[in-house]
Amino acid sequence: MPLKLWRKPLDADRIKIPRGEIHIIKERCKGCGLCIEFCPREVLEESEEFNEKGFHPPRVKDSDKCALCSFCEAVCPDFAIFTVEKNRQGGC
Amino acid sequence: MQSQKPSQTSRLGSEEEIRIGVFVCHCGLNIAGSVDCEEVAKYAAILPYVVLSKDNRYTCSDPGQEIIKKEIKEHDLNRVVVASCSPRLHEPTFRRVCEEAGLNKYLFEMANIREHCSWVHLYEKEKATEKAKDLVRMAVAKAALLQPQEELVVPVTRKALVIGGGVAGIQAALDLADTGYKVYLVEKEPSIGGRMAQIDKTFPTMDCSICILAPKMSDAGRHPNIELLTNSEVTEVIGYIGNFSVKVLKKPRYVTDECTACNDCASVCPVTAPNEFDIGLATRRAIYTPFAQAVPSAYIVDRDLCLNKDNILVCDKCIKACERGAIDFSMKQETVELDVGTIIVATGADVYDPTSIAEYGYTRFPNVITSLEFERLINAGGPSGGQLIRPSDIQTPKSVAFIQCVGSRSKKSGNTYCSNVCCMNTIKDALLIKEHWPDTKIYVFYIDIRAYGKGFEELYKRAKEEGVAFIRGLPAEIIANRKNHNFRLMGENTLLKELYEIDVEMAILSIGIKPRQDSDVIQRLFTLSRTSDGFFMEAHPKLRPVDTPTRGVFLAGCAESPKDIKDSVTQASAAVARASILMAKGKVTVAALTPIVDTENCRVCGLCARICPYNAITVDKELKKTEVIEAACAGCGTCGAECPFGTITMRHFTDQQIYAEIDAATEQDADKKIVAFCCNWCSYAGADFAGVSRMQYPTSVRIIRTMCSGRVAPKFVERAFARGAAAVLVAGCHLGDCHYINANYQTLRRVEKLWKKMERLGLNRDRLQLAWISAAEGEKFASKIKEMQEIVETVSREEIGKSKKLVRERAGELSCR
Numbered sequence: 001m002p003l004k005l006w007r008k009p010l011d012a013d014r015i016k017i018p019r020g021e022i023h024i025i026k027e028r029c030k031g032c033g034l035c036i037e038f039c040p041r042e043v044l045e046e047s048e049e050f051n052e053k054g055f056h057p058p059r060v061k062d063s064d065k066c067a068l069c070s071f072c073e074a075v076c077p078d079f080a081i082f083t084v085e086k087n088r089q090g091g092c
Numbered sequence: 093m094q095s096q097k098p099s100q101t102s103r104l105g106s107e108e109e110i111r112i113g114v115f116v117c118h119c120g121l122n123i124a125g126s127v128d129c130e131e132v133a134k135y136a137a138i139l140p141y142v143v144l145s146k147d148n149r150y151t152c153s154d155p156g157q158e159i160i161k162k163e164i165k166e167h168d169l170n171r172v173v174v175a176s177c178s179p180r181l182h183e184p185t186f187r188r189v190c191e192e193a194g195l196n197k198y199l200f201e202m203a204n205i206r207e208h209c210s211w212v213h214l215y216e217k218e219k220a221t222e223k224a225k226d227l228v229r230m231a232v233a234k235a236a237l238l239q240p241q242e243e244l245v246v247p248v249t250r251k252a253l254v255i256g257g258g259v260a261g262i263q264a265a266l267d268l269a270d271t272g273y274k275v276y277l278v279e280k281e282p283s284i285g286g287r288m289a290q291i292d293k294t295f296p297t298m299d300c301s302i303c304i305l306a307p308k309m310s311d312a313g314r315h316p317n318i319e320l321l322t323n324s325e326v327t328e329v330i331g332y333i334g335n336f337s338v339k340v341l342k343k344p345r346y347v348t349d350e351c352t353a354c355n356d357c358a359s360v361c362p363v364t365a366p367n368e369f370d371i372g373l374a375t376r377r378a379i380y381t382p383f384a385q386a387v388p389s390a391y392i393v394d395r396d397l398c399l400n401k402d403n404i405l406v407c408d409k410c411i412k413a414c415e416r417g418a419i420d421f422s423m424k425q426e427t428v429e430l431d432v433g434t435i436i437v438a439t440g441a442d443v444y445d446p447t448s449i450a451e452y453g454y455t456r457f458p459n460v461i462t463s464l465e466f467e468r469l470i471n472a473g474g475p476s477g478g479q480l481i482r483p484s485d486i487q488t489p490k491s492v493a494f495i496q497c498v499g500s501r502s503k504k505s506g507n508t509y510c511s512n513v514c515c516m517n518t519i520k521d522a523l524l525i526k527e528h529w530p531d532t533k534i535y536v537f538y539i540d541i542r543a544y545g546k547g548f549e550e551l552y553k554r555a556k557e558e559g560v561a562f563i564r565g566l567p568a569e570i571i572a573n574r575k576n577h578n579f580r581l582m583g584e585n586t587l588l589k590e591l592y593e594i595d596v597e598m599a600i601l602s603i604g605i606k607p608r609q610d611s612d613v614i615q616r617l618f619t620l621s622r623t624s625d626g627f628f629m630e631a632h633p634k635l636r637p638v639d640t641p642t643r644g645v646f647l648a649g650c651a652e653s654p655k656d657i658k659d660s661v662t663q664a665s666a667a668v669a670r671a672s673i674l675m676a677k678g679k680v681t682v683a684a685l686t687p688i689v690d691t692e693n694c695r696v697c698g699l700c701a702r703i704c705p706y707n708a709i710t711v712d713k714e715l716k717k718t719e720v721i722e723a724a725c726a727g728c729g730t731c732g733a734e735c736p737f738g739t740i741t742m743r744h745f746t747d748q749q750i751y752a753e754i755d756a757a758t759e760q761d762a763d764k765k766i767v768a769f770c771c772n773w774c775s776y777a778g779a780d781f782a783g784v785s786r787m788q789y790p791t792s793v794r795i796i797r798t799m800c801s802g803r804v805a806p807k808f809v810e811r812a813f814a815r816g817a818a819a820v821l822v823a824g825c826h827l828g829d830c831h832y833i834n835a836n837y838q839t840l841r842r843v844e845k846l847w848k849k850m851e852r853l854g855l856n857r858d859r860l861q862l863a864w865i866s867a868a869e870g871e872k873f874a875s876k877i878k879e880m881q882e883i884v885e886t887v888s889r890e891e892i893g894k895s896k897k898l899v900r901e902r903a904g905e906l907s908c909r
Contacts, residue, residue, distance in 0.1 A: 004445075005372030006455050007483060010475045015375050018362050018409075040399035040406045067362035069399055069407035 020068030020083040022060050028080035031055030035072035035081050041065040044072065112235050113144040113169040114228060115160060116205075117151035117176035123210040124149075128221045132175065132205070135225045139232045143167055151176050157189045164193040171235040175203035175228045178780045179797070180772070181632070196240035198684060198744055203231035207783030208795055212874070219791040226757060226794055233756035237749045241684035244722055248334035249433035250675045253278065255326055255614070258286020259305060259657055260649025261438035262312045263664035268436075269317035271672055276430050277312060278321045278340055283386035284309055286440055287650075290369065290464065292471040294657055295520040296547035301657075302473070306385040313387040320388060321428065329435075329617045330706075332726060333644030334680045338430045344423035346379075346393035351418040353381055353389045357410035363397050370468045373483075374475035379410050379419070384473060393419070434644050434671035437628065438664065439614055441650035444499025444507065444604040451569040452495065452601060458484040459577050459598045460570060463494075463517060466600050470524055480525060480532075482598040484577040489597035491533040492525060493581055494518045495566060500604030501539060509625050511604035512654040515542045518602045519552055522560045534560045535594055537567055537583065545656070563592065570599055605654035618645050619831045621774065621867040627653045629867060638667040641773055641831065641867070644680075646670050683744075685727030685799060689718045690739040700731035700740060705833035728832035730802030733842070745798055750808055757794035758815035763892045766793040766880050767812040768821040771801040773831035775823035775865040775873065782870030789874040790881040793821070800824065802835030806842050809860060814899040816892055818884040819859045821876065826864040836864075855895050858883055 009015075022043065029051055036044045036058050043066045047059035058081070060066075066083065073082045114136040118124035129147045137145035144167045150156050151174055163169060172195065174186050179202040187197035205224040213220035250273055254265045257279030265277040277284065288294075289309075291301040312318055321340055328339035358377040366372035369382040376382075378397040381390070399407040400421055411419045443464055446454040454460045459482045461469070472478035482489045496518060500511040515538070522534045536555075541562065543552040556562065567583035581594045607626035608614075615622055620640050621629040628651050631639035638646050646667035649660040674680055687700075696716050701709040708724035709731060711717070732742040741747075757767055770776040776797050782789070798804060801824025812820045822843055830836040843862045850857045861883075863876050 004447075005366040005368065007366070007372045007458070009366050009370075009375040010373050010481075010483070010486070011375050015364055017364060018360070038404065038406065040401065067399060067407065069362065069409070071406040 018068040019064070019086050020066035020070070021086045022063065022066055022072070023082050023084065024057055024059070025080045026051045026057040027053070028078045029053075029055055029057035030078055031057065032077065033058075034075045034077070038071055038075050040069060040071070041067055108170065110141040110171060110236050111143045111167065111169050112139075112141045112171040112173060112232055113160070113163050113167060114139075114142055114146070114173045114175065114232065115151050115156075116145070116147040116228070117156070117174065118147060118149045119176060119206055119210075120149065123176065123206050126210040126214050126217050126220045127205060127224045128217065131221055132224045132228055136173075136175075136228045136232065139229060141171070141236045142232060144169065152182050152185055157185070160186070160189050161193040164190070164195055170195065170199060171238055172200045173203060173228065173231045173235050174200070175205045175224065175231065177206040178202075178204050178208070178783070180777060180780055198241040199235075199238050201231045201235040201238060203227040204780075204795070207780040211783040211786050212789055213791050214786065214788060216791055223791045223794075226760075229759065230753045230756040230794065230796070233752040234749045237746065237752055238744070241743055243681040243684045244686075245679050245681050246332075246334050246723055248674050248678050248680050249336075249431050250274070250678065251276070251430070251432045252671055252675070253326075253336070253338055253430060253432040253435045254438060255435065256286070256438035256440050256649070256651065257281070257284030257312075257320075257322070258438060258440045258649060258660070259288040259308070260440070260651075260660040260664040261286070261436070262305075262308050263661045264436045264438055264648050264668050265312050265318050266308065266315065267665050267668040268671065269315045271668070273317065273672070273675055275318045276321060276340075276432065277318055278324050278326055280323070280325055281382065282323050282345065282392040283382050283388070284312060284320065284322065285383070285386065288657055289383060289385070290467055292467045292474075293520060293524060295516045296545070296551040298520065298523070302385055309385065309387040313389075322388060323392065324428075326614075326617060327427070332682065332723075334433045334674060335723070336432050336435060336644065338432060338435070340428045340430060341425060342428055343425050345390060346395070346419060346421055346423050347391045348418045348420055349390065350416045351390040352416065353391060356413040356415070357391060357419060360409040360413045362407065362409065363399060365394070365397050370475050371462070371465050373465060373468055393421075433675050434646070435618065436646045436648055436664070436667045436671060437614060437618065437620070437640070437651055438648040438667075439608055439611070439651045441605045441627075441654060442608050444505070444511075444606050446498050446601045446603055449498065449505065452498065452599070453570050453572060454601060457570065457572045457577070457579070458482075459489075459572075459579070460601060461598070462601050462603045463514065463521065464603065466521055470521070480529060482577070488529060489532065491596040491598075492535070493567075493579070493594065493596040493599045494522065494534070494536045494602055495599060496536065496538040496602045497566065498601040498603050499606065507604055507606055507625070509654070510542065512542075513656045514602040514604060516545070516548055516551065516656070518600075519543070519555045519560075521600070522555050523551070523558065526555075526558045526560065533596075535581075535596065536560060536562045537581070538562060538564060539566065545658070563594075565592075605650060608651070611651075614651075616828065618642050619773075619829070619833070620645070621777075621829075623868045625653070627651065638663055638670055641777075644674060682723075683727060685729070685742070685744050686722050686725040687720055687729070687731055688741045688743060689720060690741065691718065693737060694718050694739045695737055697736070699734050699736065703734050703835075703838055704731055705830075705835050726832055728800035728802050728835045729798060730800060730832070730835040730838045733803055733805035734838065742803065745803060747805070747807075750796060750798070751811055753796045754808060754811050754815060757796070758812065758817050762816035763818050763887075763889065764792055764884060765817055766819045766821055766877065766884060767817045768793050768795045768823060769798055769801065769804045769808065770795050770865075771824040771831070771836075772797055772799045774825035774829070774867050775801070775863070777867035778823075778865040778869045778873045780870075781867060782874045785870050787870055787874040789877040790884075792818075792881060792884055793877050800830070800832045800835045801839040802830075802832065804839060804842070806846050809846055810899050813859070813895045816896050818887050818892060819861065819880050821861045821863060821880060823863045823865050823873070823876075826866055829866065853898050855898065856887065856891055859887060859891075859895070
């Protein structure tokens with residue numbers, strides 16, 4: 001398509017897309033960074049704080065970007081992260 | 093006028109006595125208006141081997157052809173020269189005439205005294221006549237050396253390739269398939285349908301566009317003879333008429349044939365983007381179908397958007413949602429190889445992007461939309477459900493302005509041509525608004541309304557009757573009210589000669605059609621030509637409107653020029669008829685222009701094989717054998733130019749024949765002449781185009797036709813200088829656009845070497861010029877000759893004498909390789 005698509009689609013506010021809420025159980029984290037590495041939307045980043053074990057647990061950078069793929073939950077070897085759906089509107 | 097003289101025996105030493113007949117055509121006044129044809133015929137009669145010379149009004153007419161046949165028999169002619177128009181136009185005609193009279197068609201030669209003489213020297217009758225004599229002398233000299241040739245008959249694969257799945261491509265595929273041929277329909281997008289699928293209604297009948305297209309699309313999808321290759325692109329084409337081998341890159345859909353288009357996957361997909369089909373007015377998911385009626389009716393994953401990158405399956409929502417298990421992220425792209433006999437190029441067109449016209453504010457003002465966006469807005473299946481709304485507040489506007497010729501007929505926008513469809517499209521759109529919202533005030537700002545087709549004028553009249561205001565004169569600027577997003581349009585009504593100021597709530601830019609951005613890819617793959625507009629060029633604008641210069645490749649739809657649906661469909665069927673002729677016959681002859689290797693004297697150096705663009709020469713150093721694969725050879729002749737030992741003979745363009753032409757061209761007043769070597773496909777055609785356009789240029793140039801500029805051996809240039817020519821021009825297709833893949837790179841290399849040698853010998857290198865002139869660049873050809881005329885006039889007699897002497901003495905050195 002030749003024209004660049006610059007408009008906000010007319011149905012942008014009506015489109016329902018799943019949005020995730022990320023919960024991190026900091027104490028379980030051993031700072032492996034897999035969740036940060038594999039998040040397709042780069043929602044997570046390493047935090048500066050230390051947990052009880054002395055690791056840096058991840059923190060949510062931009063929660064609006066979470067698409068609820070739950071891959072962080074799947075890759076975490078320590079069951080330290082999980083996502084729940086929060087319904088919200090607005091596409092693109 | 094007719095004269096005869098006793099014939100001479102052949103200087104070839106063959107047993108056959110050469111008897112040439114020359115026929116000089118008046119072409120009404122087209123030639124006779126600026127060339128004294130009787131005098132040319134009289135002159136031709138005294139040339140060697142000419143036993144008969146005649147002039148007549150129309151040589152190509154039926155009586156003209158009969159005369160040739162009669163004379164061949166009566167005077168026992170064994171070579172025929174016709175001095176008339178371009179061989180690109182009528183060589184096939186006269187060759188057929190010769191064949192009908194029992195003469196091998198390769199014993200025919202043409203002198204182009206119309207496109208290359210009378211039309212470009214309209215006001216210099218004396219000089220034009222002298223030039224015409226030269227051209228006839230050159231043709232006669234070549235004719236004396238012509239040999240009969242046998243053409244190779246090759247089979248035509250009874251399968252066709254159609255590139256582009258718009259309405260033209262669909263129609264072409266269906267027609268071919270119904271005729272009984274296997275068709276591969278290649279489409280770049282995920283669905284066939286093209287532009288027509290995006291449009292709401294069609295003019296002038298107001299039929300629903302997708303309603304009439306969708307049945308055709310599904311027919312094409314279901315037809316047992318059609319193989320659809322969507323999401324695919326042609327990447328390589330080799331071969332020749334009747335025997336093309338095409339590589340198509342099939343990009344994966346990541347959705348298998350099991351898909352039923354139920355939309356379960358898309359409804360759970362977490363990623364969205366603006367839908368290209370709706371020009372961004374609606375949203376789609378990463379897994380989607382472009383529109384409801386898409387064919388094939390299967391979803392596709394946009395991997396640029398999808399969360400799953402590379403081989404990591406991060407998100408499996410769609411996979412879980414698909415009951416039939418049709419989603420497969422492990423699909424890989426594949427390359428399919430197709431063998432086809434004919435190809436139809438129906439790649440369509442792009443639309444003009446009006447962002448660059450700052451005064452109309454497209455992308456700055458939300459309520460300035462394009463006519464294509466309007467089509468989606470007024471369409472019941474579109475993003476607004478068929479409600480005409482303006483994007484800023486989703487309200488129906490009470491007044492609307494259409495602005496015509498946005499990106500057409502304007503030097504400023506770069507497109508000077510008329511896009512043909514926008515006037516009627518706007519009239520149709522205006523009537524659609526009137527139909528649903530009759531109180532809407534509609535203004536159409538235009539330069540001219542072009543309602544030229546069947547039923548068009550009636551539709552225009554109806555629009556006027558329904559109260560659409562047509563105002564002649566485009567607004568200079570769209571001024572927006574920042575609060576309510578309404579517009580004020582100001583400009584001059586050129587009919588009333590007064591200024592207008594009109595307030596509207598929405599403006600629709602009637603955007604033009606432009607060639608596809610990636611046209612150059614198709615152009616290279618099929619060695620096509622493009623006109624200055626950028627659309628593909630037909631083999632002849634009047635008589636071969638769907639053929640291309642590449643035999644076996646045809647054009648349909650907007651790829652050739654902007655046109656409406658009816659014309660696209662008509663052209664598609666025409667292209668099918670042309671392709672079917674070849675496939676129905678099942679065999680075709682290829683021109684006998686291939687090289688013959690003198691195996692006894694060949695030293696098996698392998699230079700020819702190395703530069704052959706088609707790998708058509710095999711060299712076996714052990715067996716000391718150089719062989720030409722005739723079916724693979726396209727006849728460019730660059731091997732003949734490369735051979736350092738002269739053991740390659742290019743049939744019909746032999747060294748001796750070209751020498752004879754050079755010698756004939758330089759026989760008189762060589763020091764005032766330019767010898768030009770022009771390739772058949774681009775530069776010779778460009779010179780023809782200069783003729784058709786009546787561009788005037790100096791009479792000093794004498795054009796020698798070769799199939800490719802790669803045929804021009806350094807020794808030809810050297811010969812011209814040795815004969816005392818003032819200047820030499822070597823002209824070919826643009827680099828990268830060579831009709832023979834890349835043979836003109838050899839031209840470049842050879843000319844560059846010649847320049848260096850000339851410099852070393854202390855010769856003025858400007859006397860040898862190299863130019864890349866396409867078939868559409870008549871202007872460039874004419875100005876090149878004008879530019880070279882200055883060289884001709886300034887080059888000194890001493891310089892010419894020096895080059896004559898030096899070149900003759902050191903012939904070996906100059907003919908560098």
